[in-house]
Amino acid sequence: MNLFGLVQAMQKTPLRSWAGKLERDVAAALSPQRHGDLVRWQAAIDTLPKVTPSAVELNAARIRLGQANEVDPQVRANIEQQLRELHPWRKGPFEIFGTHVDTEWRSDWKWNRLIDHLQPLLGRTVLDVGCGNGYHCLRMAGAGAELVVGIDPTLVYVMQFEAVQHFARAHNVFVLPLGIDDVPEGLAAFDTVFSMGVMYHRRSPIDHLLELRDCLKPGGELVLETLVIAGEAGNVLVPQSRYARMRNVWFIPAVDELRIWLRRCGFEDVTLVDVTATTTDEQRSTDWMTFESLDVCLDPKDPTKTVEGYPAPLRAIVIARKN
Numbered sequence: 001m002n003l004f005g006l007v008q009a010m011q012k013t014p015l016r017s018w019a020g021k022l023e024r025d026v027a028a029a030l031s032p033q034r035h036g037d038l039v040r041w042q043a044a045i046d047t048l049p050k051v052t053p054s055a056v057e058l059n060a061a062r063i064r065l066g067q068a069n070e071v072d073p074q075v076r077a078n079i080e081q082q083l084r085e086l087h088p089w090r091k092g093p094f095e096i097f098g099t100h101v102d103t104e105w106r107s108d109w110k111w112n113r114l115i116d117h118l119q120p121l122l123g124r125t126v127l128d129v130g131c132g133n134g135y136h137c138l139r140m141a142g143a144g145a146e147l148v149v150g151i152d153p154t155l156v157y158v159m160q161f162e163a164v165q166h167f168a169r170a171h172n173v174f175v176l177p178l179g180i181d182d183v184p185e186g187l188a189a190f191d192t193v194f195s196m197g198v199m200y201h202r203r204s205p206i207d208h209l210l211e212l213r214d215c216l217k218p219g220g221e222l223v224l225e226t227l228v229i230a231g232e233a234g235n236v237l238v239p240q241s242r243y244a245r246m247r248n249v250w251f252i253p254a255v256d257e258l259r260i261w262l263r264r265c266g267f268e269d270v271t272l273v274d275v276t277a278t279t280t281d282e283q284r285s286t287d288w289m290t291f292e293s294l295d296v297c298l299d300p301k302d303p304t305k306t307v308e309g310y311p312a313p314l315r316a317i318v319i320a321r322k323n
Contacts, residue, residue, distance in 0.1 A: 001158075001162065003022060005174075006019075006149070007019045009147050009172070010022075014188065014217070015125070015149075015189045017184060021184070025178060026176055026178065029177035034155065040085065041159040042159070044163070045082070045162050047082050048082050048163060048166050049071070049075050052169075053070065053168075057142075058138045058142025058168075059139070059142040061111075062094065062100070063094045063164075063168075064095045065097065066096065070097060075097075076098055076099060079097055083096065083099065084288070086156060086159055086160045087288065087290070089101055089103045089104070089133070090104045090105055090132060091132040091133050091134075091136070092107055092288075094135070103288055103289060104285065104286060104293055105282065106281070106282045107135045107136060110136075111136060111139050113276065114273060115143065117273040117274075117317075118221065118223065119192065121192065122143070122144035123144065123145075123146050124144075124145050124146060124192050125146060125149075125189065125190050125191050126145045126147070126149070126192045126194070127149050127150075127151070127192070127215055128149070128150040129151055129193065129194065129195045129212065130151070130196065130197060130198035131151060131152050132154075133157045133158075133164065133175070134150050134160075134161035134175040137150040137161075137173050140194075141170050141172055145192075146172060147172050148172060148173045149190075150174065150176065151175070151176050151182070152177070152179075153177060153178060155177055158175055183211070183214075187214060187215050188215070188217055190220060191217060192216075193212050193216050193220065193222050194223045195212055195223070195226075196223070196224075196225035197225060199224065200249050201249065202250065203250050205250070205251050205261065206261060209224075209262060210266075213265055216322040217322070218323075219321060220321070221319060221320070221321055221322075222262075222267060222320045223317070223319055224258075224262075224317070224318045225318075226252075226315065226318075227249070227314065227316075228252060228253060228258060228315065228316040229314065230254065230311065230314070231256075231257075233254065233256035233257045233260055236251055236252065236254070237251075237252040237253075237310060237311070238250065239308065244294070244310075244312075245292070245297045245307065255316055255318075259272075259318070262320050266323055267321060268320065268321055269319075271318065271319045271320070272317075274315075274317040275316045276315055277314050278315055280294050280298075294313070298312055
């Protein structure tokens with residue numbers, strides 16, 4: 001992972017206070033001892049052919065890198081084989097020299113729900129917390145962001161981004177194998193911070209909101225997407241064990257309760273821009289993500305409930321400003 005461009009860009013912004021420890025933290029996270037498959041994943045990336053796409057489309061629902069007719073069938077087959085070494089692909093979709101990476105999530109649907117409600121990203125410095133393989137990071141760059149930093153501690157997702165970046169060569173987009181806890185406290189360096197699909201995995205949602213606030217410049221914008229439940233302020237679901245077969249779901253608030261949390265954490269102009277029930281059209285198993293998906297997490301007799309009997313996944317997007 002080449003961090004030279006990022007460190008150089010950081011030196012020109014309030015992010016320079018993070019640059020000093022960044023390379024050390026990333027090197028530690030990418031130690032082969034941390035994950036037994038890391039060497040295999042890196043080999044898959046190193047085996048990708050050195051071809052340059054004639055066009056890179058970051059504004060398309062399916063991020064497109066080149067066309068099928070730009071490489072011969074043997075090269076295209078090699079690209080697909082190496083990309084499949086990085087299974088499971090959860091965020092996307094992508095199309096790379098004609099190979100359609102059909103990911104578990106139609107992440108473009110989420111993007112379409114929020115993009116028209118944001119402060120324009122043109123020229124902004126952006127942090128995407130829990131970014132996965134960087135699909136949304138690339139969409140942010142396509143929308144004009146000057147610098148996009150994604151963080152995600154799941155190494156296979158970071159390797160997926162490296163594979164896509166091998167062809168995309170988006171000079172202003174970086175995905176780091178780090179979590180929000182690795183970001184220096186009180187950084188106050190980003191114009192926009194995204195946290196999508198993260199808060200309900202945190203044991204303390206209030207601390208998470210405070211961490212996100214610390215990353216923002218005064219007046220900066222938070223884009224928060226999370227699970228919610230129906231109901232009034234004061235309503236919060238705390239699963240007894242699993243939620244939709246996930247062990248690491250801790251707190252799912254009603255929207256009005258979420259508004260209170262955000263205001264208590266120092267945000268204002270809290271605006272609900274979307275509430276959508278997750279469907280098996282948006283999240284499903286595919287040839288590129290063959291593990292179980294949403295369909296087995298819902299009650300087969302009543303899809304409005306999870307298999308545990310809780311309300312089925314309902315997701316809200318809230319935008320707020322740091323005061």
